[in-house]
Amino acid sequence: MTGVGRLTASDVDGAFAAAQRVVDVHRALVGYVRPGLTLAQIDTFVAKQLDALGAKSCFLGYRQSFSDPKFPSYACLSVNDCIVHGTAGYLTRPLVAGDLLKIDIGVSYRGWIGDAAWTYSLGTPSPLNRKLMDAGKESLRRGIEALRPGNRLIDWAKAVQSCVETEYGLYLVRGLGGHGYGRRLHDAPFISNTVPTHRAEWPDGDLPCGPGMLLAVEPMIALGTGRTKTAKGQWPVLTGDGSCSSHHEHDVLITEHGPRVLTEGLDELPDELPV
Numbered sequence: 001m002t003g004v005g006r007l008t009a010s011d012v013d014g015a016f017a018a019a020q021r022v023v024d025v026h027r028a029l030v031g032y033v034r035p036g037l038t039l040a041q042i043d044t045f046v047a048k049q050l051d052a053l054g055a056k057s058c059f060l061g062y063r064q065s066f067s068d069p070k071f072p073s074y075a076c077l078s079v080n081d082c083i084v085h086g087t088a089g090y091l092t093r094p095l096v097a098g099d100l101l102k103i104d105i106g107v108s109y110r111g112w113i114g115d116a117a118w119t120y121s122l123g124t125p126s127p128l129n130r131k132l133m134d135a136g137k138e139s140l141r142r143g144i145e146a147l148r149p150g151n152r153l154i155d156w157a158k159a160v161q162s163c164v165e166t167e168y169g170l171y172l173v174r175g176l177g178g179h180g181y182g183r184r185l186h187d188a189p190f191i192s193n194t195v196p197t198h199r200a201e202w203p204d205g206d207l208p209c210g211p212g213m214l215l216a217v218e219p220m221i222a223l224g225t226g227r228t229k230t231a232k233g234q235w236p237v238l239t240g241d242g243s244c245s246s247h248h249e250h251d252v253l254i255t256e257h258g259p260r261v262l263t264e265g266l267d268e269l270p271d272e273l274p275v
Helices: 009-030 039-052 127-145 153-167
Strands: 076-079 082-084 100-109 112-122 177-180 187-192 214-217 220-222 237-239 245-247 250-255 258-261
Touching: 009 039, 009 100, 009 112, 009 250, 039 076, 039 100, 082 100, 082 220, 082 245, 100 127, 100 245, 112 127, 112 245, 112 250, 127 153, 127 214, 127 220, 127 245, 127 250, 127 258, 153 187, 187 214
Parallel strands: none
Antiparallel strands: 076 082, 076 100, 082 237, 100 112, 177 187, 177 214, 214 250, 220 245, 250 258
């Protein structure tokens, strides 16, 4: 199964069920995460929630190639300047009020994948961090609206980039983006969040938005730069200047009538957690 294909009604039900298991885990985390907890404690909580739901983490043990290290955690837990792929052990200090925590949950459930991330502030965020979070949610919403028959994938990037960089004056992270999924976590096509300067930079951008496409779409935004840095052999991806970042991701099915968000309910959860 790729990000493009014909889906039966049963397939759609399966993809929706997996996506909703992701939302269930996020909902439980909103009631659990507080200052004083470590990422390792939060990851253990995620493992227990997945087990209770009859699902498995599709992140644990994942690697992009045989030469890469296996991902060691059940969830991606990324704090402040860590944009994505934070492991349970990369940050050992407890969380404190004011931290921005990006939680990315990936599940395998009855043969289908669900994969969605959200950004949470521990306590009331600073004005800049609130702007960062709002830009992530709004750009995700506008980008999804562009994922409809008659448009091309590049229309997603146009909507997202215009929102984040023109209206909010923030920075989309370069080199990271969304992807097709279904029976596998990562599949074609790649979904860039920025408009390419030339066609060869993102060939998939010309693909039409076709019914049956399953896409995990995810703007990743930073306050100060679109550049990143990563230590050799390590998973966490950090902003190049140490500024805070946000990450919001939905699972989307393109239908004949437009986009259907399979992770519906995620954006209804509070993103400011009590301290």
